[in-house]
Amino acid sequence: MSTQDIARHTSLKVVFYNDPKIRSLFFQVLLLVAVVALFWFAYDNTVANLKKRNIAQGFAFWNVEAGFDISQTLISYSAASSYGRAFWVGLLNTLLVSGLSIFFATLIGLIVGILRLSKNWVVSRLAGFYIELFRNIPLLLVLYFWYGAVLSSLPEPRNSLSIPGDIWLNSRGLLVPRPVFLDQFWVVGLSFAIAIVGTFFLLRFNAKRQAATGERLPAGWISMALILGLPLFIYFLVGQPLGFDLPVKGRFNLTGGLNLAPELVAMVVGLSTYTAAFIAEAVRAGVVAVSKGQSEAAHSLGLNDGQTLRLVVLPQALRVIVPPLNSEFLSLTKNSTLGVSIGYPDLVNVFTGTVLNQTGQAVEMVSVTMLVYLTFSLLTSAFMNWFNTRVALVER
Amino acid sequence: MTDLMSSDIHFVRASVLEEQRPPTRLSGPLLWMRENLFSSWLNSLLTLVFVSGVAWVLPDLIHFTLVIPVWVAGSSKDCSAELLGHPVGACWGFVNAHFGYFLYGQYPDSERWRVDIYYGLEAFGIFWILYPKAPFKGAGLAFFFLVFPIVGFTLLSGMPSIGLRTVQTHFWGGFLVTIVISTVGIVASLPIGILLALGRRSAMPIARLVSVIMIEFVRGVPLITVLFMANVMFPLFVPDGWRPDSLLRVLVGVGLFSAAYMAEAVRGGLQAIPRGQYEAAQALGLGYWQMMIKIILPQALKIVIPNIVNNFIGLFKDTTLVAIVGIFDFLRTIQASLADPNWRSSTMPLAAYIFAALVYFIFCYGMASYSLAMERRLQTGNRH
Numbered sequence: 001m002s003t004q005d006i007a008r009h010t011s012l013k014v015v016f017y018n019d020p021k022i023r024s025l026f027f028q029v030l031l032l033v034a035v036v037a038l039f040w041f042a043y044d045n046t047v048a049n050l051k052k053r054n055i056a057q058g059f060a061f062w063n064v065e066a067g068f069d070i071s072q073t074l075i076s077y078s079a080a081s082s083y084g085r086a087f088w089v090g091l092l093n094t095l096l097v098s099g100l101s102i103f104f105a106t107l108i109g110l111i112v113g114i115l116r117l118s119k120n121w122v123v124s125r126l127a128g129f130y131i132e133l134f135r136n137i138p139l140l141l142v143l144y145f146w147y148g149a150v151l152s153s154l155p156e157p158r159n160s161l162s163i164p165g166d167i168w169l170n171s172r173g174l175l176v177p178r179p180v181f182l183d184q185f186w187v188v189g190l191s192f193a194i195a196i197v198g199t200f201f202l203l204r205f206n207a208k209r210q211a212a213t214g215e216r217l218p219a220g221w222i223s224m225a226l227i228l229g230l231p232l233f234i235y236f237l238v239g240q241p242l243g244f245d246l247p248v249k250g251r252f253n254l255t256g257g258l259n260l261a262p263e264l265v266a267m268v269v270g271l272s273t274y275t276a277a278f279i280a281e282a283v284r285a286g287v288v289a290v291s292k293g294q295s296e297a298a299h300s301l302g303l304n305d306g307q308t309l310r311l312v313v314l315p316q317a318l319r320v321i322v323p324p325l326n327s328e329f330l331s332l333t334k335n336s337t338l339g340v341s342i343g344y345p346d347l348v349n350v351f352t353g354t355v356l357n358q359t360g361q362a363v364e365m366v367s368v369t370m371l372v373y374l375t376f377s378l379l380t381s382a383f384m385n386w387f388n389t390r391v392a393l394v395e396r
Numbered sequence: 397m398t399d400l401m402s403s404d405i406h407f408v409r410a411s412v413l414e415e416q417r418p419p420t421r422l423s424g425p426l427l428w429m430r431e432n433l434f435s436s437w438l439n440s441l442l443t444l445v446f447v448s449g450v451a452w453v454l455p456d457l458i459h460f461t462l463v464i465p466v467w468v469a470g471s472s473k474d475c476s477a478e479l480l481g482h483p484v485g486a487c488w489g490f491v492n493a494h495f496g497y498f499l500y501g502q503y504p505d506s507e508r509w510r511v512d513i514y515y516g517l518e519a520f521g522i523f524w525i526l527y528p529k530a531p532f533k534g535a536g537l538a539f540f541f542l543v544f545p546i547v548g549f550t551l552l553s554g555m556p557s558i559g560l561r562t563v564q565t566h567f568w569g570g571f572l573v574t575i576v577i578s579t580v581g582i583v584a585s586l587p588i589g590i591l592l593a594l595g596r597r598s599a600m601p602i603a604r605l606v607s608v609i610m611i612e613f614v615r616g617v618p619l620i621t622v623l624f625m626a627n628v629m630f631p632l633f634v635p636d637g638w639r640p641d642s643l644l645r646v647l648v649g650v651g652l653f654s655a656a657y658m659a660e661a662v663r664g665g666l667q668a669i670p671r672g673q674y675e676a677a678q679a680l681g682l683g684y685w686q687m688m689i690k691i692i693l694p695q696a697l698k699i700v701i702p703n704i705v706n707n708f709i710g711l712f713k714d715t716t717l718v719a720i721v722g723i724f725d726f727l728r729t730i731q732a733s734l735a736d737p738n739w740r741s742s743t744m745p746l747a748a749y750i751f752a753a754l755v756y757f758i759f760c761y762g763m764a765s766y767s768l769a770m771e772r773r774l775q776t777g778n779r780h
Binding site: 024027028031032035041042045046048049050052115118119120121122123126132133135136137138139140141144145148149152153302334335337338340341348352356362363366369370373374376377378 | 409431432433435439442443446447450599600601602603606613615616617618619620621624625628629631632633634635636709713714715716717719720727731734742743745746749752753756757760761764
C-alpha cells in the first residue's frame with residue numbers, strides 16, 4: 001500500500017506540498033523546464049554565434065567539391081569528389097581498420113586467454129604478463145610505439161625485410177600479394193556457399209539421427225571436407241581462376257602487390273595487440289565461470305576431453321564470454337578513432353578533422369560523426385539483446 | 397527399454413580396460429616441475445618454446461635499458477652510436493633532460509613549488525580516503541571532494557590578492573595536466589554519476605528518460621568525438637563574450653563522459669541491494685534522500701568499489717586523448733620533445749615510450765592492485 005492510498009483511506013488531511021504525487025510532478029516539471037531551458041540557451045547562442053561568424057548551416061556542403069586528397073581510399077575518390085564522398089571514404093576506412101583489428105584481436109585474445117588458463121606455470125605467467133601490460137598502458141601509447149618506434153625504424157624500400165609468403169616490410173608499410181580474381185571465380189564462391197548450406201543440413205540430420213539411434217556420424221570431419229574440399233575441387237576443375245600479383249623487388253624499389261600504408265599497419269597491430277588483452281581476460285573469466293563439477297560430471301558420463309570441452313564447457317562459457325567480447329568489439333571500433341593521432345584517414349580524421357576545418361560547420365560534422373557511432377552501438381546492443389534471449393538459462 | 401544388459405546401449409563400455417601403472421612418486425621441486433611444466437609432451441614443448449623466447453629477449457632488453465644506456469645527455473648527439481663510436485642503449489639522458497617539462501609542462505620555473513604542494517595535497521587526500529585504517533573518513537571525503545578542488549585550483553591558477561601570481565592554463569602541461577584531468581574527472585564523475593544512476597532507477601518517468609538518454613548517448617560515442625564537441629561546439633553554445641578556457645572545455649567533456657560510465661557502475665550496485673533494504677528504510681519513515689544517503693548508497697557503493705576503480709583506470713588512460721584537441725598532457729609533452737630537432741634520432745622514441753609505459757603502468761597497476769585487495773577485504777566481510 002503506497003502513501004497515497006494510506007492518505008486516502010484514513011482520510012488524513014495531507015498538505016498539498018507533502019503529497020508525493022504532487023511533489024513528484026513538481027520536480028519532474030522543474031527538471032523538464034531546466035533541460036528545455038538549457039537546450040534553448042545553447043540553440044539560441046549557437047544560431048547567434050554562427051550568424052556572427054558567417055558560418056553556413058545545414059547540409060548544403062554535402063555535394064560541394066572537397067578539394068583535398070585522402071591517402072587511403074577503398075572507393076574511387078579524388079580532390080574533385082564531394083564532401084559526401086569523403087564521408088563514405090572515411091567511414092569505409094573506419095570499418096576496414098575495425099574489421100581487420102577485430103579479426104586479429106579475437107585470434108590473439110583467444111590464444112592468450114587459453115594460454116593464461118594453462119596449467120603450465122611459465123606459459124600462464126607470460127600470458128598474464130601480456131594481459132597486465134596492455135591493460136595498464138594507454139592505447140595511444142601503444143599506437144605511438146608501433147608507429148613511431150617500430151615501423152618508422154624499418155629500413156628503406158631498397159633494404160626491405162622479407163617475410164615468407166612474398167611479403168615485404170619497409171618504412172612505407174607492408175607489401176602483400178594482391179589476389180586477382182578471374183572470370184570463373186564466382187563458381188568457386190557458389191560452391192563454397194553450397195558447402196555451407198549442405199553442412200547445415202548435415203548437422204541437423206546428424207542431431208536427429210543421434211537422438212533416434214544414439215549413433216552419430218563424424219560430422220566435424222565430413223563438414224570440414226565439404227567446406228574445404230568442394231570449393232578446392234571446383235577451383236581446380238574450372239582451371240584455377242585465382243591469380244596473385246606478387247610484389248617484386250627491384251634494385252631500388254618494390255613493384256606490384258598490395259601496399260598497406262604504415263598507418264593502417266600500425267592501427268591494426270596496435271588495436272589488436274591492445275584489445276587482445278581485454279579479450280583474453282574475458283575468455284579466461286568465461287571458462288573459469290563454468291564450475292569444475294560440470295566437467296567432472298561430463299567425464300563421469302563417459303565424454304572424453306574434447307567432447308567435454310565442446311558439448312559442456314564451451315556452450316556455458318560462451319554465455320559468459322560473448323557479452324563482454326561484444327562490448328570489446330564495440331569499444332575497439334570506437335577506439336579506431338585514435339587513428340587521427342597517427343594520421344590514419346578514418347571517419348573522425350577525414351570528417352571531424354579536414355572537412356570541419358574547411359567548412360567550419362562544427363555542429364553538423366560532430367553530430368554526423370556521433371550519429372554514426374551511436375548507430376554502431378545501437379546495432380551492437382540490439383544484437384546483444386537478441387543473443388541474451390537466445391542463450392538465456394531456461395529454468396523450469 | 398527391456399534389456400538393460402543388451403549391447404545396443406552405446407554409452408556403456410563393453411570391454412574391461414587394461415590395468416594401468418601406478419603414478420610415479422615424486423616430491424619437492426621435481427614434482428612441481430613435472431606437474432606444472434612437463435605434464436605432457438605438448439606442455440613440455442610449450443615450456444621449452446616460451447623459456448627460450450624469454451631467454452632470447454630478456455638479456456637484450458636488460459642490456460639495452462640498464463647496461464649500456466646513456467644516463468646524461470645534452471642533445472641526441474650524446475646518444476648517437478656513430479658519434480660515440482660504440483653501441484649505445486636507451487637514451488635515458490633524453491628523459492633526464494626533459495624531466496621538468498614532463499612533470500610541470502611550461503609552468504614557470506619560479507612557481508613550480510605550487511605544483512609540488514598540489515601533488516602533495518592530492519597524495520595526502522587519496523591516502524586518507526583509500527587507506528582503510530585512516531581515521532575520520534567523512535572528513536577525508538569532504539577534504540578530497542570539497543576543500544582540495546578549491547585549494548588546488550587557487551594554488552595552480554593563482555590569486556594575486558594573497559600573493560600567488562596568476563598562471564594561465566595554457567602554461568600547465570605534462571604530468572600536471574594528466575593528474576588535473578583525471579582528478580577533475582574523478583571528483584566530478586562520482587557525484588554526477590550517482591545522480592544519473594539514481595535518476596535511471598527513479599520512479600519519475602521524466603527523470604528516468606533524461607538520465608537514460610544522457611547515459612546511453614555518451615556511452616555510445618567515442619571520447620574523441622565528445623572532446624571535439626567540447627572543443628569546437630561548446631564555444632558556440634555559450635554567449636560570444638564568455639570564451640571558455642580550452643582546458644576547462646576539455647574538463648567538462650571528460651567529466652560528463654566519465655560520469656556516464658560511473659552511472660552504470662553505480663547502477664550495478666543499486667541493483668544488487670535487496671528490496672528489503674529499501675522497504676525497511678521506508679518503514680522507518682525515512683524520506684527518499686535519507687534512505688539513499690544513509691542506507692542504500694553506502695552499501696551499493698561498497699559493492700562496486702572494484703568497478704569504480706576500473707573506471708578510474710580507464711579514465712587515467714583516456715586522459716592521453718586530450719592531446720588530440722591540443723592539450724599538452726604527459727604523453728603529448730613526450731611527443732613534443734621527441735619532435736625537437738635537437739633530440740631527433742631514430743632510436744630516441746623507443747626509450748621515451750618505455751619510460752612513458754613505465755609511468756602509466758605504475759599508476760594503473762597500483763590502482764588495479766588496490767581494487768583487487770579491496771575486493772578481497774570486502775569478500776571476507778560477507779563470508780558466512
